[in-house]
Every structure is written in C-alpha cells, then in structure tokens.
Amino acid sequence: MIYYYLTVFPMEALIASELDPKAFGSYMATGSKKGSAEQLIFIEVEGGFESPFDWDFAEKNCVAHSTGEPKHSLYLSIYRVLENTPNSAMKSMYLVTKDGRTLQLYKTSCKVPGNWKGYALYQELCPVSPLVVSSLNPQQFGEYIISDNDKVTVPAIVFADVKIIDFDDFENSGNVGAMYDRNFDHMKDCIESVKSETEKQTKTVDRSFSSSFTYQIIDTGVYAASSKGVILFTMPTNEELKQQHYDWGKSANIF
C-alpha cells in the first residue's frame, strides 16, 4: 500500500511511502543515516487528486526493495505542494518529535478558541514561517492571509496558534520552551500595537521563527487555510496527552 504525505515542517514536500504514518514519522526523524534528528510535521493525504503531481510515477517507483524492506520515501515534489493540495484530500496531521515519536491530530472544522483574548500569536509553518501577532481569530487570519486584497499573501497556509504567557510573570511561564527567549520586549510591543491600533490587524514579530517552534506552545491546534476554507487539526489537552499519549508528551518536553 502506498501512503502519501505532505510534509509542512521543517520543509514542504510531497512524499510517497510504503510506511504507515507512525513508521514514516519515526523513519523521517531518526531512521535515516542522513543524521537528521528533528521535529517533523506532516499531513497524510489521499493520493490521486487532480494536481501537477505524477501519481503514476509514484505507483511505479514506490515499491519494496529486493530485500523485502518497504520503500521508505519517494519524493514527488518539493515546491508549492501545499497550494496544490486541496483541504478535502487532507486526512490527519502528525506531529513527530526529535526522537521519532508520532502524535496524530484529527481534522475538524475551524472554530474560534474558547479562551479568545481578542488577539493571538500565530506561528506560520508552511510555506513561510514568520511569527505573527494578530487581532484576527484563526478563521479570519487564515482567510486574511490567502486573500488577494493584501500584498502579503500566499495561496494556502499552515499555521498554529501559540500559547500566550503572562508577560509580567515570566518566572511562572509554564513549559513553553524557547518560544519567549528572544525578542521578549518586541513581542510585547507588537501585541500592544495590535491591541491598541484597531486598523492594525496583524504585525510580524519575527520574520523566521521556526527554529524556536516546539509542540509545547501549540494552543488549540494547527490550521490549514486555502481558498476552500480553513480546517483545524485539534491538539489534545494536557490531560488527554497524559492519559493517552504520555510517551509522546515526554518526548515533546510537555511532561
């Protein structure tokens, strides 16, 4: 059986593989002698949809090795993949830790976070990766980024909403990793400006923040926006992680 995976972090690609999502995540993070040991986010997609991708090539070449070992990865494209993949073809999203543990996030319709503060921090993941503060909720933000009304636009985007700490009490920040280690004061200024200037809907905090991105800071989940709408891959709560995905939570530095 051939699986198709759209990797969105740290690089954008469409990969065919005979490995199931868990084995694929483990292989991509640690299983190759290329020496990679990094986080990886990918979405399993239903192959065969109308696109420039060469599905026949995948069918022909994604076959087991003569030793019986399954084909680990066959790259079908490494450029403008997301914009050519419809939301309807996307199945679940997988978050892979540096040591190769995989967490499945299920696809749901987009919703406004329950604890909406009037602004949010968004880590864009694909195809660009700035950290942005915005007064728009995730649905509005996704639509805003892909709309042609602004010069700053992309045809499709994957982004995560980020946990916001109490800036006046960094000592009790919680487990947020390196997220707030850089540009702390600038980030506060950006939030202030979005909160106080009604015409300012978004402000870039950092042009390329992906190196500091960790799963600890994902709040509601990861969103995928395209002209067909915005979908959400929901992040489990900490309690759900503890009960059902404890090992992943430990590897992701959440516990």
Next chain:
Amino acid sequence: MIGLIIIAAIAALIFAAINFYGMKRRDPGTALMQEIAGAIQEGADAFMKHEYKIIAIVAACITVLLTVVVSWYSAASFILGASMSAIAGWIGMKIATISNVRVANEARKTRDIGKTLKVAFQGGSVMGLCVGGFALLGLFIIYIVFGKLLGQLKPENLVFHKNWLGISDIPFTMTVSCYALGCSIIAMFNRVGGGIYTKAADMGADLVGKTEAGIPEDDPRNPATIADNVGDNVGDVAGLGSDLLESYVGSLISAIILAAYIYFSARGTGNFISETLISKLVSYPLVFAALGLFSSMFGVLYLLVKKVSKKPHKELNRATFAGAGITLVSTGILTWFYFASEQVAPINFNIGILSPWVCAVLGIVSGIMIGQMAERYTSYDFKPTQGIAAAAKEGAALTITQGMAVGMTSVIAPVITLGICIIAANAAAGLYGVAMAAIGMLSFVTVTVSVDTYGPIADNAGGISEMAKLDPAVREITDELDAVGNTTAAIGKGFAIGSAALAALSLFASYLYAQAGESSAGGLDLILNMVNTMTLVGALAGAALPYLFSGILINAVANAARKMVQEVRRQFSSDPGILTGKSKPDYKTCISISSAGALSEMKVPAILSVATPLVSGFIFGAEFVGGLLIGTTLSAIMLALYTANAGGAWDNAKKYIEHGHYGGKGSDAHKAAVVGDTVGDPLKDTVGPSLDILIKIMAVVSLITVSIFSKFNLFSLFY
C-alpha cells in the same frame, strides 16, 4: 549493659533479614519488568565483584603490612572492619536491585503512593539496619575478644607497649583504629568507584541520549540507561552505606581512643580516674550507639507498620524524628544511671554526669541544623536555587557563576554551627564531648541510611517503570518518591559532612596524644605548633590535597563519561534502528565502559588517601603530618560543603525550570541549567562524599602509623 550492644546488633541484623526476605517474596511484576531489573542486577553484581577483587588485593597488602610492622591483632581487626563494611555494602546493593522492580510493581498494582513508599522504605531499611548492625557487631567482637578476653582493656594494659621494631602504641587504641581503617578502605573504594561509575553512566546517558537525540530520561532506546540505573545501586546505595558505616565507626572509635588516652595522660597528674570510670568511658559510646540502634529500629518499624499518608516527605521525617526522639530520651536515662555513682570532675565533665549526653544532643541539633541549611541552599523552594534558575536565562556562564556563589556562600553557616557545637561540647565534656557530639549526630544512622537508600531505590523503580512502559499514573508515583529522595539525600550529606568534621577533629586530638607517646603520661597540653615550619608547610600541603584529590576524581569521571558519550554516539549512528525501536541497543558495552572506567580510575585517589600521610610521615616526620591533617580537614570540609551544595543547587535549579519556570523544558534557560547540572554532577555525587572519607582515612592512617614515623623519618636524619 554491654549485653545491650550485641542484642541491638543481632536484633538489627535479624530485622534486616526479615525485611530482605520479605522483599524477595514480593511480586516482581511483568516479564519485561523482570528482564530490565535482571539486567540492572547483573550489571551491579558484576561491577561489585570486580571491585571487591581489587579491594581484596589492597586489603591483603595492608593486612600483611600491619601484621609485620604493627601487630597481628591490628591486622585481625583491620580484616574484621573491612569485612563488616564490605558485607553491608554488598547486601545494600543486593537489596536495592531486588527492591527496585518490586517498588515499581507495587505502584503498578496499588496506584497508591503511601503503599509504594512503604515498599521502597522496606528495601532501604535493610541497608540502614545492616549499617548499624554490622558496625556494632564488629565493635562488640573487638570489645569482647581484644578488650576483655585478651585483656587489652585492663587498666594495666592501657599503656604504651613496644613491639619487636620498638614501635609503641596502646594496644586497644591500635585495635579499634585498625578496625576503623578496614571500614574506611572499603568505604573509600565503594564511594570513589561507585561515584565514578554512576556519574560516567549518568552523564553519558544525558549528554547524548537526552541532549543530542532528544530522548527522555530512562528511555530504553538509550544504550547507557541500564548502566545509569546500575550506577544508582553501586554508587548511591553500596557507596553511601559503606560511607556512613565508616563515619559511624569513626565517630565511635574516636571517643573510645580519646577515653584511653585521657586515662593514660591523667596517670600521675593527681587527677585520679578510677578503673570503673575508664571502663565506662570506653563502653559508653557503644552502649549509647546500641540504644540509638534500638530507637532507630523503632523509627523504621513505625513507618513500616503504620497506615502511610500520601505525603512521603512528611512520613520519612516522622520516622527520622521518631528515631531521633527516642534516642534522645533513652540515652538521657542511660547516661543518668551510667555515671550516677561516678566522680566525673577529673575527666572534665563540667556540667555533671549528663555532660556527654548534652554533647550528643548538641551533635544531633547541629546535624539537623546543617541538614536544614543544606536544604535551604539546595531546594528550589528557596531563593538561592531560584536565583540560579533566574541566572540561567542569561546563559550557561552565569548559571555556573551563580551556582558557585551559592555553593561558596553556603559554607559559612554550617561551619559556624559546627564551631559552636565544638566549643560547647568541649566546654561540657572536653575532647571526649566533641567525639560524643559526632556520635550523637550519627546515633540514629540506621534511620537516616534507610531514608537515604530509599531514594535511589525509588529512582531505579522510576527507571524500570519508564522502560517497561508502565501506566503514566505509576510513573507519577515513582517520580514523586524520587523527588523526595533527592531532598533527603541533600540533608543526609549535611549529616555526613558534619559528623566527619567532628570525628576527624577527635581523631586528630588522638593523633596528638599518640604523637606524644609515653611522654603524655602525667598530663599533656594538646598543642599544634603552627609556627613550626614543618607543621605550617604540612598544613599548606594538607589544604592543597583535597583539591588534588577532587581534580583526580573529576578527571576520572570525565574520562569515563567521554568514553560513554563516544559509545552511545557510535551506537546511534551505526544503527538508526535503535531510535526507531527496531533494534535493541547494546547495554552491555555501556555497562562495561562504566565498570572499566571506575575500576581503573578509582585506584589512584584511594591509594593517594592512604599513602599521603604515610609517605609524608616517613619523609618529614610527625609535625608535618600533624599540619597535613589539620590542613586537609579544614580544606576538605569547606570543599565538601561547597561541592555538595553547589551541585545540589544546580541540579534543583534545572528541576525548577523543568517545573514550568523561565520557559521550562527546551528553553534557553533550561539548556543553560542542564550545563550547570552536568558540571555539578561529579561535584555533589563523587567529590563531596569522597572528601568525607578522605579526612577520616588520613586521620586513622596517621593515628596508626605515627608511632612508627615519629621514630623513623628521613628528615630526622638531618635535623
């Protein structure tokens, strides 16, 4: 009253046996849990066997030397001391490797932290009871066989005797000193060897597994994880047990030796000391210790039979304070009746017959205060450690700087406490009182060792739970028990350092008596002449020695850790299947690297501690060694306090960040704190504990050999 000693020792050992076999009968859990525990047990067994083979060779050489140069009875008591300490260390390691999996299984079956605590404490109590039981059993044999049957304690024999080489000593003081030397040798090897082993494995596992590959603590994919768990058993259990047994014996024999010298020195001064009184002075520390052992057994039993709450720290404190409280009351009554009919003024019991008991109380109070101070400087509930965590935001350099500042600042308060204790004890009962203060501090050693041993057992249980993929709720229980164990370990270190300082001071006073030799009859002012250049230079050299010793130890850990790091990296890069879970890592190679590293690196520091006073004595003479001892003692106490507290504070600053402060895990502050913790690891777990033994082993070796090198030394040929 003497019968109490053997009853207490045998009762403790029977109690230990009951707990040992009771533990063995418990369910060891699933097949996977048993497989992991089996690998840990196999590694620990193999290391201890190799280590004991090396110790046996060293011990055999010392035995021959003692037989030829000193006397057969000193050699016999040395073997007895070494055997008692070695057996206690071995049993401790065995029970720890039996208990770990059963503790994990208790948590798995009951999901109850109180019940799990009981099982972990039952395992720890075997080590505690063995320390108290074997130490007293050996001393009782010495007392009866050499003191009574061979007559060494007869007043007419409490004088200097010359051997065939013309070397003079008081036979009973030599016998008990050699008993202590036997305990010290085992303690030194177990502490140094175990310390190097455990830190090499720990650092190797962390530096590559956690930091580079990003795999969590105790993950079975980490090739060094089994070695890390083996290290807890050989370093933190066997090493700690032998260490505290040695401290316990050191404090007891220092009082006995002082009593003998006080008696000898008072002869002819007009301050007549009756035969009954001297006999009581010699036996009092042993009877005191016996009551302490009974009280400790009650403390242990109290925790094992009561319904335990869900607050492990509180329960462990209750057991400790129960042991300490009963010790205080029972020894107070003992002292009152023991010396009731005696004239105690000639022996400087300046506040009446309760003087030695008051000194012991001073020791207990000082020990508790030093322990609390250690907790204040190392626990993340307090400002000093939180300050290190805050400094970690600014990077590794400031984390190290701040940790050093905390460690250095932490030295003064315990030293003042010790100073007050020494002055007050001396005022109450002279130098004998100082020795009694050390005994007081360690009188309930059985409970403190039980509490200290419970920590590594809980730590191992956590490792097994993690590797066996037990439910998160189980791992939460073992994690909480482990966290409490870290705090009790810091407090235990305070006791160990404090008692070592007091015991070393008493042994040093004995050294001055022994140096004076027969000339001390008729009274002696114990004066160390610091204006004498030999003494001064000796003190300078002595002050430098702990730094040399620590440097060698840290280098040893770094060498072994480097090899471990290279091996773990090699395994990960040569077989990517280890991280994906397809292949099993090669645990055995990592165990071999830690074992080989520890076994080859432990010899130099251990031999250095024995050889330095000997060699410098035979070259420069007794004044130089006197200076050497005082210099080493002062410098080592400071360094031991500094390393223990700085290391503990770095460790807990990292934990504070991991609990969700300054960004938590993965933040820049966390990365800096990990560097601090790694720097502190060999300081707090290898260097600090070994320094306690260094000062006592040097004092005992000097005490045994002073009569030889005061006659035969190179320098006396020229001056």
